[in-house]
Amino acid sequence: MKILNILLILISFIYKIKGEIDCVTHSNDPSCVNYEYPIFNIRVDINRLCSSMPYMPICSIQKSCKQVRSSNGTCDEFSILGDSCTHDMPGMSGCNNFKKLCSKDSVIKQCSRIQSIKNLPKTMDIFSSIKSICNDMAMDGCEKCTKLSPSCAVLPIYSSLCLQMEGMSQCSNWTKMCSPSGNLLNLPISSGICI
Ligand SMILES: *[C@@H]1O[C@H](CO)[C@@H](O)[C@H](O)[C@H]1NC(C)=O
Ligand SMILES: *[C@@H]1O[C@H](CO)[C@@H](O)[C@H](O)[C@H]1NC(C)=O
Numbered sequence: 001m002k003i004l005n006i007l008l009i010l011i012s013f014i015y016k017i018k019g020e021i022d023c024v025t026h027s028n029d030p031s032c033v034n035y036e037y038p039i040f041n042i043r044v045d046i047n048r049l050c051s052s053m054p055y056m057p058i059c060s061i062q063k064s065c066k067q068v069r070s071s072n073g074t075c076d077e078f079s080i081l082g083d084s085c086t087h088d089m090p091g092m093s094g095c096n097n098f099k100k101l102c103s104k105d106s107v108i109k110q111c112s113r114i115q116s117i118k119n120l121p122k123t124m125d126i127f128s129s130i131k132s133i134c135n136d137m138a139m140d141g142c143e144k145c146t147k148l149s150p151s152c153a154v155l156p157i158y159s160s161l162c163l164q165m166e167g168m169s170q171c172s173n174w175t176k177m178c179s180p181s182g183n184l185l186n187l188p189i190s191s192g193i194c195i
Contacts, residue, residue, distance in 0.1 A: 024097050027106035035108050037101055042077045048094035049084055055148060056123045057155040058084040064189040074115045074187055082114045088122050118182040121173040126154040129170040133161050136168070159193045 023032035050059040058080050065075035073079070082102070085095035102111035121129075127148050134142035141160050145152035162171035178185050178194035185194045 023108065024100050027101050027103055027108050030107060033107050033109055036110055037078065039077065041097065042081055045081055045094045045097060046077065049089065049092055052092065054150040055152045055154050056084060056088065057120055060153050060155045061189065068188040070188050074117050074183065075189065076115065078110060079114045079116065083116055083120055087120065117184050119177040121177060123154055125173065126158045129173065130154060130158050130161065132170045133168055139164060156192060
């Protein structure tokens with residue numbers, strides 16, 4: 001116990017001498033402008049989100065980006081994390097660091113480079129659209145979404161339903177997400193989602 005305490009004091013002492021600031025908790029500090037949140041941590045956060053809610057859109061997006069070997073723009077993993085944490089599920093613990101890093105008064109440039117998927121609907125809104133579509137009409141894919149479970153990857157399933165039945169009123173958010181004025185339609189991951 002004593003040795004551990006001494007070690008901790010020593011570590012914090014060295015830390016102070018180096019004058020380094022923890023940019024996650026002090027994202028408004030001018031010295032943090034060029035701070036980059038490590039890719040390892042980004043992946044830990046995404047994994048945390050996707051192991052508790054594997055059906056969320058960002059989990060499918062991450063998979064698609066891997067498949068098409070894209071890692072920039074909207075497929076940059078920090079942008080993927082942002083899709084969940086600024087918009088879909090900011091309350092989840094996997095978003096704690098992101099919310100600090102990119103808080104309102106953050107100076108970190110990495111936050112301003114984020115490219116979000118435009119008009120990406122929220123997990124719960126997509127799920128209720130799926131339920132409503134499947135209630136109106138039994139279609140392929142509905143069997144995976146009798147409840148919100150890992151088998152119900154909401155984004156690809158909603159998309160496949162709407163690709164079959166574009167005219168359904170419950171597909172209005174899909175139409176918006178995939179409209180030519182958005183960005184998803186022209187991304188390499190649009191196949192199976194918009195086209
Ligand atoms: C990502 O990289 C590819 C290949 O280098 C390039 O064609 C594309 O324009 C880039 N996309 C963005 C959004 O920067
Ligand atoms: C579309 O998304 C909005 C929020 O972005 C939501 O309020 C609305 O209920 C959704 N519409 C449908 C038909 O699911």
